[in-house]
Amino acid sequence: xxxxxxxxxxxxxxxxxxxxxxxxxxxEEAWKLGESLPTFNLLFIxxxxxxFLSFFSYQSVFQxxxxxxxPVFVFRIVAAYLITACIVALVLFSIDKFPLRIExxxxxxxxxxxxxxxxxxAIVVDGFDKE
Numbered sequence: 001x002x003x004x005x006x007x008x009x010x011x012x013x014x015x016x017x018x019x020x021x022x023x024x025x026x027x028e029e030a031w032k033l034g035e036s037l038p039t040f041n042l043l044f045i046x047x048x049x050x051x052f053l054s055f056f057s058y059q060s061v062f063q064x065x066x067x068x069x070x071p072v073f074v075f076r077i078v079a080a081y082l083i084t085a086c087i088v089a090l091v092l093f094s095i096d097k098f099p100l101r102i103e104x105x106x107x108x109x110x111x112x113x114x115x116x117x118x119x120x121x122a123i124v125v126d127g128f129d130k131e
Contacts (some may be wrong), residue, residue, distance in 0.1 A: 005076060009126060010083060016125030017084040018091070021118040025091040034110030042112050049116045053077050053123050060127035080126060084119040085111055 024030050037045075054077050058064060066073040088111050092098035100107040 004072070005079065009076075010079075012126045012128065013080050013083045013122040014087055017087040017115075017118045017122035019125070020121035021084070021088045021091045021114055024114050024117055025088065025095060025097065030114055031097055031110060034113040035106050037109060037113065042109055045116050046112055049081065049119050050077065053080055053119055056120070056123050056127065061123070076126075080122050081115065081119055084122045085115050087122075088114045088118050 054073075057073065057077055057080070058066060061076065062069065062073055089098055089100075089107075092107070092110055092114070093100075097110065098107045
């Protein structure tokens with residue numbers, strides 16, 4: 001079982017995440033949604049993100065064949081989400097909407113809200129280069 005995750009994959013995920021993170025991060029609605037959503041809803045958004053990342057990756061990147069590659073599959077999903085979250089945090093930080101030191105809970109909430117669509121962009125671009 002080979003872990004085929006390289007710099008090309010990281011760059012594809014980063015570009016895909018950035019493509020959707022930028023327009024959404026500039027939206028005041030996303031900032032306010034991140035501030036106002038209860039924890040349960042944020043956990044639900046996170047769960048939906050992981051489910052849809054898994055579905056798309058299973059069908060597109062792995063072409064339905066993870067039988068002997070479950071750890072690689074899980075790693076790719078987690079890595080895609082973490083890279084996406086970092087890209088979202090950087091974009092929010094660059095526009096001064098990621099108050100990690102002052103209001104860390106709001107910063108994390110905004111990151112989760114915007115990471116949902118950005119993660120889908122990330123995995124779609126990653127799926128262009130099949131395993």
